Amino acid sequence: MPIKHVTSLLAGVILSATAHSATVYVSDIQFVAIREGQSNNTRAVERGLKSGTPLEVLERSDSHTKVRTPDGNEGWVADYFLSETAVTRDQVVTLQAQLANATESKINAQNELNDSQSKVQELMQTISTLEDDNASLQERLDESKAITEKAQTIVSQNDNIAYQLESLKTQTQVAQDTMLALQKSTDQKWFMLGAATLFGGFLIGILLPLTRRKKVNNSSWG
Structure with a gap:
């Protein structure tokens, strides 16, 4: 095998291994189509990929990259449609x-x-x-x-006043009872004194004539 072919094969293997671990994004273009081949004349596998859509890198060539879309479709897209960052x-x-x-x-x-x-x-x-x-x-x-x-x-003051009033009532009642008792006693004394006076007058009225008669008799006898 020619050395040139071996070198190309190794380079392709290295690029393929590197591509499998990479992710690229649709560049600042509204819509991009993924095709079966690297020519625009080949059939479109998926159309209308919006800018910023992440694509899994499967294989790289000089001016195109084979990718897998989020829907699982695989195809080629020109590198100028891709960006390494969002x-x-x-x-x-x-x-x-x-x-x-x-x-x-x-x-x-x-x-x-x-x-x-x-x-x-x-x-x-x-x-x-x-x-x-x-x-x-x-x-x-x-x-x-x-x-x-x-x-x-x-x-409290009313209770004290009520007690004082009750006490005064009691004292007044006692004083009234005492006064009545004294009045009765005084009446009795006056009655007895009047009776004694009357009796004394009665005795004097009886004894006085007798005394006069005795004096007269004595005078006569003398």
Whole structure:
């Protein structure tokens, strides 16, 4: 075998081994067709591959690369349709989508932050109102306690006054009973004194004439 053929064979094996581990992408062209051969006159195996579609490298030649599509179709495509990295257009679209998502997320986060701040303000206002209500209720409670203490003092004083009134009533009743007893005793004394006076007058009325008669008799006898 000529040395030239051996060298070409080895180079083809090396290129084939390297190609099996590589991935290329459809370049910045909207649609690409995969064909059975390296000529544009051969039948298209798959059409309409969009830019950025990853293709598995199967074999390389001077100006074409044999690839396998994501659907499993195998064919040749010109190298100028391929890129070793994801195409710029797809990267830009991806970045624009990520930027749009980030912007939307930022807007949503800002809206949520605004809502949270509004809720915090409402809660602070509610807390302030509750504190005012609590202070008012505490003031009313203190007033109620003061009124209760006054009422208890008045009740205590009324109980003491009622006891004093009851005691005065008892003392008055005792005084009335004593006065009645004294009045009865005085009436009895006056009655006895009147009776004694009357009896004494009666005796004097009887004895006085007798005494006069005795004096007269004595005078006569003398």
